[in-house]
Amino acid sequence: MHIPDGLVGGGTSLGASVIATGTVVVCLRRTGQVLDERQIPMVGLTAAFVFAAQMVNFPVASGTSGHLLGGVLAAVLVGPWAGALAVTVVLIVQAMLFADGGLSALGLNVINMALVGALGGYAIFAGLRALLPRTRRAVVVASGIAAALAPVMAAVMFTIEYAIGGNGATSVGTVATAMIGVHALIGIGEGVMTAMVLSAVLATRPDLVHGAGLVRFAEPVPIIEIETVGASR
Amino acid sequence: MKGHASIGGFVCCGLLVALLLAFVVSRQASSSPDGLVKVAADKSLDTNIRTHFMSGAPLANYSVTGIHDSGLSTGTAGIIGVTITFGAAFGLSKLVRATRSRAVADNTSA
Numbered sequence: 001m002h003i004p005d006g007l008v009g010g011g012t013s014l015g016a017s018v019i020a021t022g023t024v025v026v027c028l029r030r031t032g033q034v035l036d037e038r039q040i041p042m043v044g045l046t047a048a049f050v051f052a053a054q055m056v057n058f059p060v061a062s063g064t065s066g067h068l069l070g071g072v073l074a075a076v077l078v079g080p081w082a083g084a085l086a087v088t089v090v091l092i093v094q095a096m097l098f099a100d101g102g103l104s105a106l107g108l109n110v111i112n113m114a115l116v117g118a119l120g121g122y123a124i125f126a127g128l129r130a131l132l133p134r135t136r137r138a139v140v141v142a143s144g145i146a147a148a149l150a151p152v153m154a155a156v157m158f159t160i161e162y163a164i165g166g167n168g169a170t171s172v173g174t175v176a177t178a179m180i181g182v183h184a185l186i187g188i189g190e191g192v193m194t195a196m197v198l199s200a201v202l203a204t205r206p207d208l209v210h211g212a213g214l215v216r217f218a219e220p221v222p223i224i225e226i227e228t229v230g231a232s233r
Numbered sequence: 234m235k236g237h238a239s240i241g242g243f244v245c246c247g248l249l250v251a252l253l254l255a256f257v258v259s260r261q262a263s264s265s266p267d268g269l270v271k272v273a274a275d276k277s278l279d280t281n282i283r284t285h286f287m288s289g290a291p292l293a294n295y296s297v298t299g300i301h302d303s304g305l306s307t308g309t310a311g312i313i314g315v316t317i318t319f320g321a322a323f324g325l326s327k328l329v330r331a332t333r334s335r336a337v338a339d340n341t342s343a
Contacts, residue, residue, distance in 0.1 A: 065262075093317055
C-alpha cells in the first residue's frame, strides 16, 4: 500500500503533504489534550507492533500480497489521534530508513494509511459500537468490520489521488476496480488480524483498550475512563 | 484502583511479540508484490516511478547491508525497525504529553 515516488505527480504529492502535515498537527494537539500518562508506552508498543506486522506480507490473489495497515488497531488501542500518530511514525521510519514508500509520497501514504485508517476507521468503529450491544465481543466485531473496510477506503483514497495527479494513461475506472478489488481481499486479512489481536488484549488487559471504554459495558468489566482521567488533570 | 496497575509487564510482552514477528515470522512473509505495487505494474501506472532516495541505505528493503543470510538480514532489520519505531512513538507521545502539561498550567480548559 506504500506509494513510491513518481507514481503520483509532484503537485498532488505536495498538496497531500500539506494536508497530511496539517492533520498530523491536529492529531498532536488532540493527543496532547487527551493522552493519559499510562498510555505513553502503549503508543510506543502500538507503533512497534504495526511496524512488525507490516513486515509480514500475506498472500491474497495470484501473485499478490497484502499486509496489515494497522490504523483501526492503533485507534482502538490508544484512541484515534494517538493511533494516527503511531501509524505516521511507522510510515516515517519506513520511508527514511527502509526505502519503503517514497519521500515525496509520504504525505499521500500518511493520508491513506494513518489518517484514513485511524481517523476514518475509528469513526466507523464508533458508529458500529453505538449500534451493537455493549459487550466486549461487540468491541472485537466492530473493530474487525472497521478494519476490513480500512484497506478499501485507502484504495478509494489512492484512486482519488491518482485521478487528481496520477502519472499514467490508465483510466481512473480501471484503477479503481483493480485497487478496490484487491484491497477488499486484503481487508479480510486486516479485519481478522485486528479482531484477533484486540480480543487477546481485551482478554488480558481490557483497561488498556481505549475503544473498550467508549461506552459502559453491561458486564461488570473494570474499564477506566481514560479520557476522563486525562481531562481532569 | 485497577487503573493504576502496572503496564510495564504488558508492554514488555507486547514488544516481545513484535520482535518475534519482525525477527522470525517476517522470514515467512509472501515475497509477491503488495496490492498497490501489483496494480501499478499490471495497469502500467509505474512508468514514472523513481528509485527511492534511500535505496542504497544500510537498511533499504528490510535487509541489513553486510548480512548475507537473507532470513537473518531481514530479521535483524526488523529488530532495528521495531526498536526505533517504539522509541520514536514513545518519545513523541511523551513530548506531546509534556507540552500539554505546561499548557494546562496556563489554561485549565483541557
